[in-house]
Amino acid sequence: MRLDLTHIQRWIAPGSKVLDLGCGNGEFLQRLAVERQVRGLGLEIDPEKITSAVARGLNIVEQDMDAGLGNFPDQSFDTVVMAHALQAVHFPDRVLDDMLRIGRQGIVTFPNFAHWRCRLYLGSRGRMPVSRFMPYNWYDTPNIHFCTVKDFEALCEERGIRILARDMVGNTQRRPLLANAWPNLFAVTAIYLISR
Amino acid sequence: MKTSSVGIVTPQRARFDEPLALACGRVLTAYELVYETYGTLNSARSNAVLVCHALSGHHHAAGYHSAEDRKPGWWDECIGPGKPIDTNHFFVVSLNNLGGCHGSTGPTSINPATGAPWGPDFPSLRVRDWVHSQARLADRLGIDCWAAVVGGSLGGMQAMRWALLYPTRLRHCVVIASAMRLSAQNIAFNEIARQAIQADPGFADGHYLARNTVPAKGLALARMVGHITYLSDDAMADKFGRDLRSGSLELGGEEPAEFQVQSYLRYQGNQFSGSFDANTYILMTQALDFFDLAREYGDDPVAAFREASCAFLVLSFSTDWRFSPSRSREIVDALIAADRPVTYAEIEANEGHDAFLMPIPRYLALFGAYMQRVRGAC
Known part of the structure; x- marks a missing residue:
């Protein structure tokens, strides 16, 4: 289980209805179903991940977020989750709007591009960072909209999106003190609970 | 004969003497349904799967009628030991629909009123007539609730109608390469x-x-x-x-x-x-043309699916232009809006509408994964 997913679980009420955008192999939804008894629906486009998620007994719909989410009625889910997909969609701002139209609250996680290692890599080498965490070259990466903690909060401000809570994951798992004190510099992954 | 086959199967026949009131207003006083079964019904009678056939289908969905048979049943790719509808776990019922020409009462049968074949005087049928007659076959076999009702194309229409007419009698509805109603082109x-x-x-x-x-x-x-x-x-x-x-x-x-x-x-x-x-x-073909899932629900498929209480698997194939993926998406969108559990995938396949009969690896894997979930609750 990825670390950001263990963090966001506590924001999801037991027995609630959850839409997971880009649910992958369904590991997180399954855990929510077992530990939180949620009624979940996952969206995914990768055929093999869809089959794995279905094998877990989950409800999965093959749908590309970039083509819109207009088929989901307003306020039809308690929580809409999008973990590590914001940077991979064509129109992150529209997806955020849709998330908060469909769900009463949204949970978003994304890699913080302003982490000091990224800055150091870019600053010293003058090239787009490639790391264990972001293992792609610039020309073949699914991550087409990298942003920083500050960028995301500025977008929320601009769009009237309320940040109900945030949590930061740093380099070390134990004590994310630095990451929470200076997130834009030390957070590897940013986690937000948002609503209208 | 493949090792993963259900082997030699023998069709069975059930006679029904209780009159069946049809959607067209006429009554069929008595009728017969010919069917096959594969696998074993468990003691809780909870592992039964109904297979509904398409336009030119029939009861012989899997296995062989004799050792000399060259070709197995029409859906042998999907029914058998270790196959998506795994007969090691499921009891599969496949029938020839009323009005068919493979042994069930239909236009070639003798009309008891005249002593001659029905021919064109056989009553016009709707999908719901098939569903009602299938429900009676379920009664006869002692099946209160199907683990799943499964069908491709016209068979998918029957599966959806089942979900609306008998919501407590199926736990899963599998709709493959189908539609809520035909287009004008169709x-x-x-x-x-x-x-x-x-x-x-x-x-x-x-x-x-x-x-x-x-x-x-x-x-x-x-x-x-x-x-x-x-x-x-x-x-x-x-x-x-x-x-x-x-x-x-x-x-x-x-x-x-x-x-x-x-x-x-x-x-x-x-x-x-x-x-x-x-x-x-x-x-x-007329039953196919006349089918309109949501007609009596104010033409609102969302209202229609609110009648259902089962979970749904919907599958489509990328090059199917007779029942295109967008027709399946309409089903999925209505199910989402009706807050019904749904799983959907569009399978990349070259074979057009016929793909639902073909051994396409992703199709078999996904269908099988879903049926494993169906099995889990049996």
């Missing part, structure tokens, strides 16, 4: 097929059995048209291209050239017209 193709049959002098207004004629040409033509719509452009290109079966296209020669696709279509048409009843074909 109805148009069916009309060409019917016209081809009716224009054949051998059809004799449907009384060909009494007159001892056969509308073979018309039925073959109907099948040829249908067959083209079940394949994709790509599939036909792959299979035949512009290959010639005989003759040549060289300049300076008058020898007539025949394309492979021509002889293939003729073969398919002739095979079909030798084994299918023309009145049944008309009846089945």
